[in-house]
Amino acid sequence: MLRLLLYKKRKGLVQITNLIKTTYTSDMEKAMQRNHGMGYAEYNRSLTKRLEVEKKRDKEYEVTKKILTQL
Template identity: 50%
Template sequence: MNYTAEMEKAMHQAHNLSFAEYSRKLDTRLEVEQRRQREFEQSQKMVEDMDRQLHR
């Protein structure tokens, strides 16, 4: 996969590691993906809560 400078910057800001390190270390990649999954689930829960409050 080709990655851009913007992707590199975002990876470093979000996860404090370079894209090369992310792609090279499986355990690091798994940790990042688990964290992303948790954040996604939390955001979905917030959306559901807000939606529920709006439709009372």
């Protein structure tokens, strides 16, 4: 999986250009639909949705890490 975000500065604003080439299996697609309510095509098209998914993943990771430290 290749992920690349290019940042271009234009008139004081930052423009983010998404160049993402993702290969995924049907099982990965099913898991994405089940866990996030969207497929990889939609995930790749929308930066907002991608950020939502990644925030959710980060939160789940932190909760899991906290549980493991308590064991």
